[in-house]
Amino acid sequence: MRLIDVSAALPSAVDPAWVAARGARRRAEEVIGITTGIRCAIEPERITSPEEIERENDLRRAEAIADGERTAWYVAVSPAVPAHARREILEASDAVAVELVGPLDADAPAIDDIVAEAVRRQLPVRCASADVLAALAPRHPAARLILARLGDGGRWHSALNTVAPLTNVLVDVSGRVAERGMLDAVLFELGPKRVLWGTGGAMESGLAQLRALAVIGPGDETVEAIRWGNAARVFRFAGARPR
Amino acid sequence: MSLVDVNTFVGAHPHRHVPHPEAGILARVLEREQVDGAWVGYLPSAFADDVVAENDALFAELAPHSERLLPAPVVRPDRPGWEAELARCAAIGAPVIRAYPEHWGMIPGDRALTALGDACAEARLPLVLTVQLEDHARRDWPGAPADLGAAAIAKLMRGARAVHVVVTAAAGPLVEETTAMLSAGERSRLWWDISWIAGPPRDDLARLFASLGADRFLYGSQWPLRLTQTPRANLDLLPAPLRAAPLATVEDLDAA
Numbered sequence: 001m002r003l004i005d006v007s008a009a010l011p012s013a014v015d016p017a018w019v020a021a022r023g024a025r026r027r028a029e030e031v032i033g034i035t036t037g038i039r040c041a042i043e044p045e046r047i048t049s050p051e052e053i054e055r056e057n058d059l060r061r062a063e064a065i066a067d068g069e070r071t072a073w074y075v076a077v078s079p080a081v082p083a084h085a086r087r088e089i090l091e092a093s094d095a096v097a098v099e100l101v102g103p104l105d106a107d108a109p110a111i112d113d114i115v116a117e118a119v120r121r122q123l124p125v126r127c128a129s130a131d132v133l134a135a136l137a138p139r140h141p142a143a144r145l146i147l148a149r150l151g152d153g154g155r156w157h158s159a160l161n162t163v164a165p166l167t168n169v170l171v172d173v174s175g176r177v178a179e180r181g182m183l184d185a186v187l188f189e190l191g192p193k194r195v196l197w198g199t200g201g202a203m204e205s206g207l208a209q210l211r212a213l214a215v216i217g218p219g220d221e222t223v224e225a226i227r228w229g230n231a232a233r234v235f236r237f238a239g240a241r242p243r
Numbered sequence: 244m245s246l247v248d249v250n251t252f253v254g255a256h257p258h259r260h261v262p263h264p265e266a267g268i269l270a271r272v273l274e275r276e277q278v279d280g281a282w283v284g285y286l287p288s289a290f291a292d293d294v295v296a297e298n299d300a301l302f303a304e305l306a307p308h309s310e311r312l313l314p315a316p317v318v319r320p321d322r323p324g325w326e327a328e329l330a331r332c333a334a335i336g337a338p339v340i341r342a343y344p345e346h347w348g349m350i351p352g353d354r355a356l357t358a359l360g361d362a363c364a365e366a367r368l369p370l371v372l373t374v375q376l377e378d379h380a381r382r383d384w385p386g387a388p389a390d391l392g393a394a395a396i397a398k399l400m401r402g403a404r405a406v407h408v409v410v411t412a413a414a415g416p417l418v419e420e421t422t423a424m425l426s427a428g429e430r431s432r433l434w435w436d437i438s439w440i441a442g443p444p445r446d447d448l449a450r451l452f453a454s455l456g457a458d459r460f461l462y463g464s465q466w467p468l469r470l471t472q473t474p475r476a477n478l479d480l481l482p483a484p485l486r487a488a489p490l491a492t493v494e495d496l497d498a499a
Contacts, residue, residue, distance in 0.1 A: 010444055017445075024443035028480045042444075153378030176441065177378050178470040181262040204442035207476035215275070215472075 001224065004231035005029070005206070007149060007174035007198025008037025008071070012047050013059040028203040032210070035228070038235065039063060039073040040126070040148070042201040044101040047076060050084045053101065057088055064094060072235065074126060078102035082110030089117050096235045097146070100127040106135035115140045124234050126172070128152070130159035137166040144168060144234055149200050151175025151209075156182055164189045170234060174200030178208045184216060192222035196231055245279035247313075247493045248474075249339075249371070250411040250436045250463030253304050254286040254297075256376070258384045261286070264467040270308045272471050278462070280311045282371070282493075284341050288317040289376065295328055302335060315371055317341045320359035321349070329359075333366045338493070339409070341371045343388075344395055351394035352402060360403025369407040369496050372396065374417060374439065376468060393417055397424040400433055407496050411436040411463055415447025422455060430455075434491055436463025442477040449481050457488035458495065 010025060011017045029037060039060045041047055047056055053076050060073035075092035077085035080102045089098065098118045104127060105111070115136055118125045124144040127133065133145050147163050150156050152175035163169040171194060173186055186195055199206030213223060231237070253266050264286060273281055283305055288297035298316040305312045316332045318325050318340050332340060340363055344356050363370045374391045375382075382388070396410055410421075410433065418435055425433065437460050441447040452460070464471045478486065 020446065021444035024446040024449070027482060028443035031480055154380040155383065177381075178473050179377075180467050180470050181260075184262070201445065202441055203444065204473055204477035204480055205470075207480065208470045208472035211472040211476065212470050 002035045002228035002232075003033050003197075004228040004235075004237070005034045005037040005198050006146070006172050006196045006231050006235075007040060007200040007206075008034075009040050009042040009174075009200050011042055012052065013055040014052055018059075025203065028199075028207075032199075032203065032207050034199075036069060036237070037071055038096060038231075039071055040099050041076065041101065044076065044099055044128070045103065047101040048078065048080070048103070050081050053078060053081075053084065053088060056101075057092060061092070061094065072096045072237075074099035076101045077114055079104065079108045079111040079114055082113065085110060085114050086117060089114070089121070089123075095123065096237075097124040097126055099148075100125065100132075104129050104132050106132045111136065112139060115143050119143050122236065124170075130162040133169050134162050134166065137163075137169050141168060144170070146196065146234070147171045149175045150186065151178055151182055151205060152200065153177040157185070160185060160189055167194075170194045170196050170230065172196040172198045172200075173209060174198035174206055176200065176202035176205055178202075178205035178212075183209055183212055187216070187218060187222070192218065192225045193230060195226050196234070197226050245492065246277075246462055248273065248278050248281040248464050248466065248471075249409055249461045249493065250438050251281040251466045252284045252286045252468070254288075254300070256286050256468070257290050258387075259377075259381070261467050266304045266308050266312055269466060270311050272466065273311055276471055276475065280313060282315040282339055283312045284315040284371075285317070286376075288341075289343050289346055289373070291317075293322070294319050298328070298332065313338050315339050315341045317343070318359060319347065320355040320362075321347055325359070326362060329362055329366060329368075333368060337368070339369045339371050341373070343373060345388040345391050349395070351392065352398040356399055357402035360399055360406035360408070364403060364405035364407070367497075369409055371409045371411060372399075374410060374412045374414070376412070376465075390417075393421040393424060396421045396433070397429075400425055400429040405432070407432050407434075409434045409436065409461060409496070412439045412465055415440050415445070415451060418447075418451055418455075430459075434459055434461050434496065436461045437474050437477060437490075438463040438465040438469065440477070442480045448477055449485055452481065452485045452488055457485065458491045461491050461493070
């Protein structure tokens with residue numbers, strides 16, 4: 001069965017650990033059986049300068065070209081540098097979604113321009129702030145928004161409660177802290193069609209969540225939706241409609 | 244040789260909801276995951292002033308599952324009568340003692356903790372420490388403890404010269420930092436559980452197995468706070484040559 005990792009995270013392109021981390025990720029992808037990984041950053045909030053963002057996007061694009069269907073990518077854009085953000089999106093014709101990086105403020109004028117451009121280009125927008133998404137979701141009802149890294153150790157209950165009523169927000173459950181009960185709560189609050197699986201900065205947590213999903217036993221259709229069906233639909237991959 | 248999860252709990256967390264932290268559930272989870280047994284702490288006792296009653300509650304909760312679930316009671320060496328409580332725990336058959344120096348406001352090198360270490364060594368009981376029960380971003384209640392640090396672990400190993408210590412819930416950088424502070428002899432009395440050590444892409448677990456040896460590490464999940472599937476997933480994702488390396492066992496602690 002296909003398995004799409006919507007949070008195939010690596011250190012930033014300027015981090016010396018990038019090469020080793022990519023090798024480790026490759027090894028783990030083989031073991032887990034990931035068929036497509038969507039490249040993003042472990043700590044997007046730390047990617048701030050235009051130069052860093054360009055290097056990040058260049059590297060992601062090069063990986064996607066080299067890997068074919070195995071790697072897709074989010075184009076990194078920062079609302080803090082608006083002109084640059086627009087150019088990066090325009091140049092990223094093969095990216096499958098937008099990742100908001102750097103400091104985020106839901107009231108920054110540029111953030112609405114970025115989301116509007118993503119909607120025009122039918123690209124989902126991903127960020128790890130439930131506050132920001134709660135502000136964006138009603139302003140951009142046609143946008144497909146993704147709450148990233150719910151399992152990254154913060155107050156996930158509150159983040160989940162914040163986005164649950166926002167039907168154009170999906171949740172990526174990746175993260176380095178696989179808390180018991182989180183997956184059950186996400187399924188209960190959102191239903192199976194708004195849940196995305198990923199590994200983020202801790203691939204063992206992603207694998208553990210897959211195994212926990214098998215124990216929860218929500219049914220084949222739900223498992224298929226979480227493993228790949230929802231991601232294929234949201235990111236408009238080939239064969240998007242689950243059987 | 245049996246596989247024992249050295250980092251589990253029962254009982255409620257006073258500051259957040261934990262689903263079904265009950266001994267009966269833990270016993271079933273261990274069976275499902277093919278884990279032979281567990282050292283089981285009592286979550287309320289990590290936050291308690293008087294731990295004796297909490298230890299009694301732990302012993303009672305585990306009694307129906309005594310073949311698989313072994314109690315890891317708490318002894319507070321900053322409270323009167325702690326020596327008697329340690330003796331009682333040993334007499335009941337506890338295989339280890341838990342301590343929470345950060346929860347108790349102890350600074351590195353605290354003499355009471357060192358005394359507990361010496362007493363544990365005398366009683367041939369390993370001492371289990373916990374770096375964190377949750378990520379710091381989740382620890383949002385007034386007076387929440389900081390993470391247990393490298394200096395506190397190193398000073399305990401240096402001060403209590405015979406104690407065997409198991410540190411649970413440490414991340415990879417803390418293991419490296421602490422190891423660098425210790426002599427070979429001190430390191431030989433210290434083990435780590437793998438519950439919070441990152442796998443790929445950071446690959447901290449692979450790096451630590453390669454540098455320190457897998458036999459310095461014990462199987463631990465931190466159930467019910469974290470998914471019980473995580474440690475096995477982490478081991479499955481190691482590079483092939485390291486995947487076969489045997490972890491330390493609880494029997495190794497006795498033999499060392």
